[in-house]
Amino acid sequence: MVWICWKDIRHPEAGGAELVHHEISKRLVRDGWAVIHLVPGYKDCPAEEQIDGIRVIRIGQGIFNFYRLPVYFWRHLRKSTDFLVDAFISMGSFACLTMPRTKAAMLIHHIEDTKWFSQTRFYGVPDWIMPVFNVLGYFVEKTQLFCLALFFRGRVITGSESTAGELCKHGFRRRNLRLITYGIATSPLRELSDSLGKETKFTILLIGPRKAKRPLQTVQAFELLLKTQPEAQLWIAGWGNESEAVKDYIEKHGVRNVTFWGRVSDEQRNQLLQRAHVLCTSPLREGWGLVVIEANAMGTPVIGYNVPGLRDALAFGNGWLCEPNPEAMADKLQDMMKLVNDKPAEYELLRRKCLESARPFTFEKGYEDFRAAVSLDS
Numbered sequence: 001m002v003w004i005c006w007k008d009i010r011h012p013e014a015g016g017a018e019l020v021h022h023e024i025s026k027r028l029v030r031d032g033w034a035v036i037h038l039v040p041g042y043k044d045c046p047a048e049e050q051i052d053g054i055r056v057i058r059i060g061q062g063i064f065n066f067y068r069l070p071v072y073f074w075r076h077l078r079k080s081t082d083f084l085v086d087a088f089i090s091m092g093s094f095a096c097l098t099m100p101r102t103k104a105a106m107l108i109h110h111i112e113d114t115k116w117f118s119q120t121r122f123y124g125v126p127d128w129i130m131p132v133f134n135v136l137g138y139f140v141e142k143t144q145l146f147c148l149a150l151f152f153r154g155r156v157i158t159g160s161e162s163t164a165g166e167l168c169k170h171g172f173r174r175r176n177l178r179l180i181t182y183g184i185a186t187s188p189l190r191e192l193s194d195s196l197g198k199e200t201k202f203t204i205l206l207i208g209p210r211k212a213k214r215p216l217q218t219v220q221a222f223e224l225l226l227k228t229q230p231e232a233q234l235w236i237a238g239w240g241n242e243s244e245a246v247k248d249y250i251e252k253h254g255v256r257n258v259t260f261w262g263r264v265s266d267e268q269r270n271q272l273l274q275r276a277h278v279l280c281t282s283p284l285r286e287g288w289g290l291v292v293i294e295a296n297a298m299g300t301p302v303i304g305y306n307v308p309g310l311r312d313a314l315a316f317g318n319g320w321l322c323e324p325n326p327e328a329m330a331d332k333l334q335d336m337m338k339l340v341n342d343k344p345a346e347y348e349l350l351r352r353k354c355l356e357s358a359r360p361f362t363f364e365k366g367y368e369d370f371r372a373a374v375s376l377d378s
Contacts, residue, residue, distance in 0.1 A: 110287030289313030
């Protein structure tokens with residue numbers, strides 16, 4: 001089985017999509033499949049290596065080599081491939097069109113759409129040329145989705161009803177769409193009693209300050225909250241391409257009570273999730289929203305924007321949706337703080353619901369969904 005993807009799990013900017021690809025592939029290897037990930041490379045990477053039994057073949061470096069992948073696949077792998085998984089992330093390889101419809105599937109986590117104009121970045125592309133890529137990318141994505149919807153008759157896999165609905169609007173047939181569960185690397189707590197105690201002061205957690213997540217909007221919501229709740233505090237964990245911009249904003253505007261944790265291990269992240277009262281996330285759109293389920297697994301509720309993908313994860317995770325602006329998020333934070341301080345029993349009930357809702361989201365369940373979606377057992 002060959003997977004054509006934008007990145008592999010060891011890419012410096014690997015994220016949730018790459019984790020999903022890798023965890024499914026690990027289980028395919030476990031069950032006897034020979035799995036190849038065909039991807040563009042990155043600086044100083046080996047051209048080929050084995051990772052958890054998966055053969056990773058890297059062609060060139062950077063996004064400009066993405067379109068070399070279908071050529072390599074056609075020349076070297078197509079005849080020996082039992083099944084192709086062609087991942088569409090912003091743009092596609094069209095390699096799926098070279099395989100019989102029963103021997104290929106597309107995997108589409110989300111559609112960038114207007115996100116191209118404000119948030120999309122490519123590894124290795126200078127900032128000064130990004131606006132050109134953004135405009136081109138928007139129209140290329142629309143055109144490619146139209147063509148794939150017209151010519152590809154195989155199965156199309158995605159992770160949320162929001163994305164499925166958007167794909168239908170782009171011309172994909174609903175009968176060809178299959179939903180899979182996105183697992184999380186975090187094991188849910190057995191009981192809330194296993195959680196570390198919450199902070200004395202109302203604490204908001206922001207994870208992964210990357211441009212695509214619009215962390216500045218969460219900071220602005222916190223800034224508004226401080227006007228009426230000066231004792232609240234904000235924790236920022238992880239490091240991303242928007243970290244410096246966030247630091248500059250906080251310094252320039254004199255935002256108080258902010259702690260930067262920097263890069264943290266998985267164990268440290270889980271500890272921060274347990275100690276914080278709420279996690280906030282403010283992207284323009286998501287494929288799903290893994291961070292919501294990860295927070296829920298630690299018994300922590302989430303406030304997030306009512307945008308495609310994220311609303312699906314929040315619906316499962318008993319989270320609180322708000323309109324996509326800092327003012328609306330600040331209002332929800334005010335409500336959450338009142339719940340924590342004035343109705344602790346209700347807050348504990350919300351935490352318990354969050355914890356229980358996270359239990360079904362395992363990589364094993366995602367793998368079972370994937371096998372059913374592509375009919376590997378038929």
